[in-house]
Amino acid sequence: MVARLRVIKRFRWRDQLLIPFIRVISLHSYYLLGTMCMYMFHLLLISMFITSAAFATTWTVDDDGKADFSNIQAAVDAAIDGDEIVVMPGTYIGIGNYVVNMNGKEVLLRSKEGPQTTIISGQNQRSVFYCGNNETTSTIISGFTITQGQSTQSQGGGILCIVSSPRVENCRIVNNFAFQGGGLASLGSSPEMGEIIDCVFKNNEAYFGGAIFCDMGNFWVTDCLVRDNVANNIGGIYVYCCSVVLQNTAVCSNANGQTYGTLENDDCLISETCESCGDINGDNVVNVGDLLVVIKTWNTSDIDGDVTLDGIVDVEDLLFIVSAWGNDCSPPQTGACCIGFEEPWCEVLTEVECNSMGWYMGDGTNCNPSPCF
Ligand SMILES: [Ca+2]
Numbered sequence: 001m002v003a004r005l006r007v008i009k010r011f012r013w014r015d016q017l018l019i020p021f022i023r024v025i026s027l028h029s030y031y032l033l034g035t036m037c038m039y040m041f042h043l044l045l046i047s048m049f050i051t052s053a054a055f056a057t058t059w060t061v062d063d064d065g066k067a068d069f070s071n072i073q074a075a076v077d078a079a080i081d082g083d084e085i086v087v088m089p090g091t092y093i094g095i096g097n098y099v100v101n102m103n104g105k106e107v108l109l110r111s112k113e114g115p116q117t118t119i120i121s122g123q124n125q126r127s128v129f130y131c132g133n134n135e136t137t138s139t140i141i142s143g144f145t146i147t148q149g150q151s152t153q154s155q156g157g158g159i160l161c162i163v164s165s166p167r168v169e170n171c172r173i174v175n176n177f178a179f180q181g182g183g184l185a186s187l188g189s190s191p192e193m194g195e196i197i198d199c200v201f202k203n204n205e206a207y208f209g210g211a212i213f214c215d216m217g218n219f220w221v222t223d224c225l226v227r228d229n230v231a232n233n234i235g236g237i238y239v240y241c242c243s244v245v246l247q248n249t250a251v252c253s254n255a256n257g258q259t260y261g262t263l264e265n266d267d268c269l270i271s272e273t274c275e276s277c278g279d280i281n282g283d284n285v286v287n288v289g290d291l292l293v294v295i296k297t298w299n300t301s302d303i304d305g306d307v308t309l310d311g312i313v314d315v316e317d318l319l320f321i322v323s324a325w326g327n328d329c330s331p332p333q334t335g336a337c338c339i340g341f342e343e344p345w346c347e348v349l350t351e352v353e354c355n356s357m358g359w360y361m362g363d364g365t366n367c368n369p370s371p372c373f
């Protein structure tokens with residue numbers, strides 16, 4: 001009995017050791033099982049990603065024939081939503097009413113080496129780009145010079161958007177012509193805002209809206225330069241009835257008016273002349289901070305570093321900063337200006353603005369209460 005008891009005791013003793021051990025093992029099993037499930041889940045995600053990536057194709061276009069296509073339209077026609085089309089340097093032309101009809105494709109159409117070397121020409125016979133199939137900002141046109149577009153439909157020489165809102169970025173839209181919107185026309189309201197970003201509109205011509213004409217369209221214009229465009233009515237941006245928001249954009253030196261119509265303006269230069277004091281980093285003085293911005297944006301069309309506002313950040317911008325070194329670029333002081341004799345009214349103006357029409361009451365004075373009587 002004693003021996004048996006000892007055996008039982010030994011077993012019990014072992015059980016007491018084994019039970020926690022088994023618990024630990026089973027906990028580990030759960031942990032291992034969980035880890036394996038996570039691992040399988042990750043594998044599933046990766047395989048799903050690879051499968052979806054496998055569907056997205058990158059097409060190449062080169063005008064001398066070493067790529068999938070030699071013209072851009074053929075690549076757009078072949079592409080499906082999610083594809084990317086990379087265009088090699090060269091000059092591209094087309095047939096019909098447009099060089100490239102985006103056909104509603106949600107693709108990234110981009111140049112490999114930027115707008116300086118990748119040119120799309122309408123040959124003064126057709127618009128360059130057409131977006132008229134409900135394009136959204138998932139249709140992206142990036143890095144081209146868009147030139148010699150001439151609309152066969154009166155509107156949009158460079159780019160014609162009808163009830164569509166693509167994203168156009170890093171493009172030079174130059175020397176295009178139309179009756180309305182030499183550079184770009186946006187017609188008809190689409191559900192979302194289009195985006196025009198980092199673009200230069202220069203030397204475009206029209207009767208209304210040399211650079212841009214907008215009728216019921218809506219889009220953002222961000223970090224763009226709009227200069228030296230010509231029209232009988234508003235060489236710059238003509239907005240007939242839509243929502244256009246300008247952000248950090250310069251609209252200057254355009255013939256017969258810079259802007260017209262409903263535009264929101266956030267931190268923009270809108271002026272008859274493209275003149276800068278030299279302060280580009282916004283601290284009101286020309287100093288090393290401005291120099292650093294020029295260096296950071298070197299050889300791009302980034303408007304933040306383009307102090308000469310000619311569409312390129314280069315040695316001229318560097319020289320301009322050096323020549324303007326130390327300039328005080330603080331905004332001019334304003335004050336109350338009393339206008340008229342018998343019942344003078346009050347407006348807050350700069351001293352220069354006031355002197356041509358009334359009596360300046362001093363820097364920092366205001367019209368509430370009116371100092372005019
Ligand atoms: Ca500065």
Ligand SMILES: [Ca+2]
Pocket residue numbers: 305306307308309310311312313314316317
């Ligand atoms: Ca420049």
